[in-house]
Amino acid sequence: MDEQSLKARLPDSIAERVRNIVVKEGRVTLVLDASGFEPDRRSGIESAVKEIIGEADGVTEVRVAMMADKPAAPTIIAVGSGKGGVGKSTLTANLAVALKRMGKKVGVVDADVYGPSQPTIFDNKGAKPEARDEKLVPVPSRHGISVLSMGHLVEPGQALAWRGPMAGNAMAQLVDAHWGDVELLLIDLPPGTGDVQLTMLSKFKPAGAVIVSTPQDLALIDAQRAANLFDSGKVPIIGLVENMSGYACPSCGEVSNPFGTGGVEAASDATDIPFLGRIPLAIDIRTSSDAGEPLAGSDSPDAEAFHAIAGKLAAWLDNPVPAGAN
Numbered sequence: 001m002d003e004q005s006l007k008a009r010l011p012d013s014i015a016e017r018v019r020n021i022v023v024k025e026g027r028v029t030l031v032l033d034a035s036g037f038e039p040d041r042r043s044g045i046e047s048a049v050k051e052i053i054g055e056a057d058g059v060t061e062v063r064v065a066m067m068a069d070k071p072a073a074p075t076i077i078a079v080g081s082g083k084g085g086v087g088k089s090t091l092t093a094n095l096a097v098a099l100k101r102m103g104k105k106v107g108v109v110d111a112d113v114y115g116p117s118q119p120t121i122f123d124n125k126g127a128k129p130e131a132r133d134e135k136l137v138p139v140p141s142r143h144g145i146s147v148l149s150m151g152h153l154v155e156p157g158q159a160l161a162w163r164g165p166m167a168g169n170a171m172a173q174l175v176d177a178h179w180g181d182v183e184l185l186l187i188d189l190p191p192g193t194g195d196v197q198l199t200m201l202s203k204f205k206p207a208g209a210v211i212v213s214t215p216q217d218l219a220l221i222d223a224q225r226a227a228n229l230f231d232s233g234k235v236p237i238i239g240l241v242e243n244m245s246g247y248a249c250p251s252c253g254e255v256s257n258p259f260g261t262g263g264v265e266a267a268s269d270a271t272d273i274p275f276l277g278r279i280p281l282a283i284d285i286r287t288s289s290d291a292g293e294p295l296a297g298s299d300s301p302d303a304e305a306f307h308a309i310a311g312k313l314a315a316w317l318d319n320p321v322p323a324g325a326n
């Protein structure tokens with residue numbers, strides 16, 4: 001019984017994946033390249049190899065080491081804003097749903113320690129993520145998007161007392177989780193430029209960042225500060241989004257601009273950061289989020305803006321522009 005004759009017992013498709021085989025005193029140790037196989041298939045092949053080799057005369061034990069390719073880490077897109085309440089969580093969730101509709105495998109991390117809202121928007125509030133091998137397993141949602149939120153880990157209000165490093169560490173656990181086949185991970189950051197942002201820049205460099213603002217001057221100044229932070233971390237800014245821009249009165253149709261309009265596009269011109277689009281201030285955007293049905297999952301006219309921005313984001317990902325090259 002030699003190594004080559006043992007290997008020859010295996011079907012060709014498996015034999016060609018044998019990277020090493022050693023026989024010592026009846027004990028066979030075999031290294032098999034299992035890259036590209038789903039976990040179920042992998043364990044099926046492992047048992048088949050053990051059985052076939054184990055039947056050879058003189059073999060007392062078969063050990064199989066399956067070399068698997070490490071799951072590729074998802075591409076991270078950070079969604080930030082200078083200040084709170086400008087619609088960062090709404091944009092993150094709706095972009096996730098719009099990208100999913102385009103066929104992408106998407107996950108969402110809600111790193112907003114102080115006001116986690118993704119469990120409400122994705123209707124998986126109250127679910128507790130399990131841990132496997134000391135990492136969290138994201139919580140599924142019926143929208144086909146897995147989510148991990150500070151809101152899944154702590155009771156509402158509890159995280160408010162957290163300071164700096166604790167919030168940063170919690171965010172790191174949410175990102176460094178079992179994301180499986182997720183290819184795009186959108187991170188809903190807390191507003192501002194605090195510890196969570198700094199931890200993210202130091203531990204997980206996002207492929208790009210989207211910054212959302214309302215058209216008001218004050219929000220814009222803060223948005224610029226958020227942009228500077230990403231710049232300093234050499235994270236490319238994919239673009240700016242103007243939210244709550246233009247309100248169409250549901251009864252008369254007249255459009256008014258409670259927060260002004262066009263300010264973000266003007267800021268984009270002034271800073272050379274691309275402008276990704278404008279989202280109207282619309283009641284159905286808020287009610288659908290509150291009801292756990294992000295509007296981008298529908299074909300409603302107000303969902304259009306999210307689909308268009310998701311399209312631009314996907315185009316950027318196909319052809320990313322490095323930081324500072326705008």
Ligand SMILES: Nc1ncnc2c1ncn2[C@@H]1O[C@H](COP(=O)(O)OP(=O)(O)OP(=O)(O)O)[C@@H](O)[C@H]1O
Pocket residue numbers: 081083084085086087088089090091112115117190191243244245279280281282283285286287289290
């Ligand atoms: N375009 C919009 N039209 C109507 N309501 C909106 C729109 N965008 C956001 N909202 C509503 O405004 C509120 C704040 O939005 P959201 O929670 O997305 O902001 P945020 O920037 O993530 O806030 P926070 O900093 O508190 O996390 C929510 O009730 C949301 O449903």
